[in-house]
Amino acid sequence: MIRLDTIKDIIVFLLAYIPPLLVFAKFWREKHKNIIVLIIITLIYLGGSIFTQNLLPFILIIFDIKFIKSAGTSYLDNKIDNTYNKTKFGRDINSVLKFDYNRFKFNGRNFSIFSALKLSAISYTVSLLISIVETILLSRLNVKLEGQEVVSWMSSMQLWRFIIIIPVMIIFAPVVEEFVFRWLFFEKIFKNRMGIYLSALISSLIFGFAHFNLRSFPILVWIGIFNCYLIDKKGYWYSVFNHFTFNFITTMALLIDKI
Template identity: 30%
Template structure:
């Protein structure tokens, strides 16, 4: 049976990941659609999203991006601003940041053990280790493609962007990065997740949404490759026993 805390987590994830992209999509793209059709589309969207992780929020984000591109003004619109010659610089920084946060996470995990707190893995780590190889392929898309696009749209373009206009950039960075950290619900990786949120706010502000997505992709991709390698080595190790 699902615990009360798990239920709260699922409701928060549902609201942030599923409903926020829908609300933007509804306002920007379905604004002239009849209400009864909007309700039908929404029901299908929610039901399908419950069984496909963040696939359909990802689809909505892509449709929103396409709508923004048609409006033009790429240099002024952070959502569609091109990376230009900053791409290589961002990639190098992303790998360096990942290395640093991995070290910090490892040290923090050791500290937690020493004070009597047993670090727990993120749910996605358990899913990778226990999934079939067919399901794992889908999870790789969820982690490395869908998540960066959807989460950066929500936490940087919606939350950070709107809070920075009302309360200033510093407050907006703290709010969006804290919410981003809480969404992942993992103590041992909290420093790394919060740091990623802060850096992506800076990237969004300086270079636009695509820079934040790229940094997020590299962070997730390096982690997922390591986890898949561990899964593969475990399977090989088991096979060698027989």
């Protein structure tokens, strides 16, 4: 019988780790690169991601962003009679993403650390208020909910292992999760089909669900919705920074407690 933890790992793998690979593979094929090399990369990625967590998805997303950067140029180079190029799968990915590199400011231009800090402060303050209200309600209802498993896991970890895992939590995870849940799910899959508000809500609910924790679910949904606003109005790296801030504060609190 499959354990519940195994089911959770499979769902997280499918939601967070497979999408960057699919984007990479589609670009790779449309650029007519060697299919054997793609198969090898895929096998290494699928096997390695099980043991490296967010590291390989993070690396693959860096390549995906480079592909997105080239999409506009590739589209113009291949444009014929002012119509979209067609493949047997429909519009090619270059035509779909030709404006995304600048639209979502993947290049990091005009990113203001002061503006990002201000927005993250607002987001974290609301998170604290949500946590306070949730704590009061749970106390009155006499309901006890466990914290996130990853927090408990890191709390019980030896210091040297904890230090090694810090980049995974505060750098790799924000880059991966914002790329998947905000850029791909919210912007590219849901938004044009459902509108901005419903797509923000649904993608954020999926984001919260993927963490499998009722105690932190309202805060995660809030972070998801706020980051949908950030990527849509400010750019990808603003949503990454807000995610980074939240993870950084939590991780540093655990580190201080260990020390």
